Amino acid sequence: MTALSSNDAWMQRSLRSVWHPCTQMQHHETVPLIPVSHGRGVWLYDQQGQRYFDAISSWWVNLFGHANPRINAALKDQLDQLEHAMLAGFTHEPVVKLSEKLSSLTQGHLGHCFYASDGASAVEIALKMSFHAWRNADLTHKQEFVCLQGSYHGETLGALAVTDVAIFKDAYGPLLRQTHVVMSPDARQALPGETAQDVARRAAKALEDLIVAREGKIAAFIVEPLVQCATGMAMHEPLYLQLVREMCDRHQVHFIADEIAVGCGRTGSFFACEQAGIWPDFLCLSKGISGGYLPLSLVMTRDSIYQAFYDTDVRRGFLHSHSYTGNPLACRAALATLQIFEEDDVLVKNQARAQALSDALAPLGDDERVTQVRQRGMIWACDVQLPADKAATFSRQFFTTGLQHELLLRPIGTTLYLMPPYVLDDEHIAFLGERVQTVLKDVLQGGKA
Ligand SMILES: *Cc1c(COP(=O)(O)O)cnc(C)c1O
Secondary structure, rough: OOOOOOHHHHHHHHHHOOOOOOOHHHHHHHOOOOOEHHHHHHHHOOOOOOEEEEHHHHHHOOOOOEHHHHHHHHHHHHHHHHOOOOOOOOOOHHHHHHHHHHHHOOOOOOOEEEEEHHHHHHHHHHHHHHHHHHHHHHOOOOOOOOOEOOOOOOOOOHHHHOOOOOOHHHHHHHHOOEEEOOOOOOOHHHOOOHHHHHHHHHHHHHHHHHHHOOOOOEEEEEEOOOOEEOOOEEEEHHHHHHHHHHHHHHHOEEEEEEOOOOOOOOOOOHHHHHOOOOOOOOEEHHHHHHHOOOOOOOEOOOHHHHHHOOOOOOHOOOOOOOOOOOOHHHHHHHHHHHHHHHHHHHHHHHHHHHHHHHHHHHHHOOOOOOOEEEEEEEEEEEEEEEOOOHHHHHHHHHHHHHHHHEEEEEOOOOOEOOOOOOOOOOHHHHHHHHHHHHHHHHHHHOOOO
């Protein structure tokens, strides 16, 4: 017997002391746990020096590669100025500059930013703000929320209440507020002869029917604009967002855009809503906003909603806080991230990257089991048709086989997707095209995973 490799040693120590997220820990009896030693650009390296292409941006957070020199430099500078100060009664340059910058990216439509640390908290904040804004307007019956089929908005109790993913919802259902779930505009539901726009109209009608039936009771509708990511990269037409925006105005319902995954350039525009030419009442950001460096989330809102809380009475003010609200290091990482967008003309360059990625992955479609190939900006996805027994293990098999080919990908069920960082060059793209095909072939052949 050889001595334990350092990977094995760290894996065993981790399994003895760390409870990993969203994981049936027993699976690690057969699925490896990779101890990451360091990251550079698109690559993560384990303790033995083996590398993995981070093609899902470490759960969709990393935008400009690991150990990005510009973000590192900004953080080192910030570290010597101010690591943290409370944001009640105090303010600081990074949080002010970030709020100004983000507001300017909405051309001032969303004038104020409220901060938290994780995505789920941003969703909770948007829900509470919506309810409270209506209460301050004496519309106290507006207490109900609406979300889409297959929606995912986080896993704390309030966010989970507007999430429609069976595995999460079933387990904790008794703890949750009732929420209305309406038809998703997922374009894959097109009936014969129907276009994606027809699906969008059909879904919008379902929402309006509900709003009418519950007239005066709905506080807000929450949606991930353009791509419902966690349910398996379900994509819809911008038309849906336009129809919903008009409807929300007609019926006095707030429109919450959860751009935690789709914001920060992921779908091609900085905010996904821009492609529909609309602005929501609340916009949640997290994940990519700090470049994937530090926990940071925020809710942007209209100044008219901000004004609904502006009063001498404390109880009419927004009653919410987190200890690390507006953390200066996280805000500084976000500022450095936004600066890269500007300096490198990232949104324009990503158009070419997205096209090249699409070309490199096109041969996958030659296999008739690969269906619904789709893309929106820097999200590429397809569905793999498999018999039930193979479908159940596809994701884990692909993940494990991928690692053997230096590829980090975690399919969602039978949806295979890429969400790479925005630093892909031609070589990276060729690598992805080749390895994704190799791994898929291996897994489909029931290969030697
Ligand atoms: C990840 C995600 C969240 C939750 O963010 P956390 O930081 O994991 O709490 C909420 N909404 C969407 C759309 C997400 O992708």
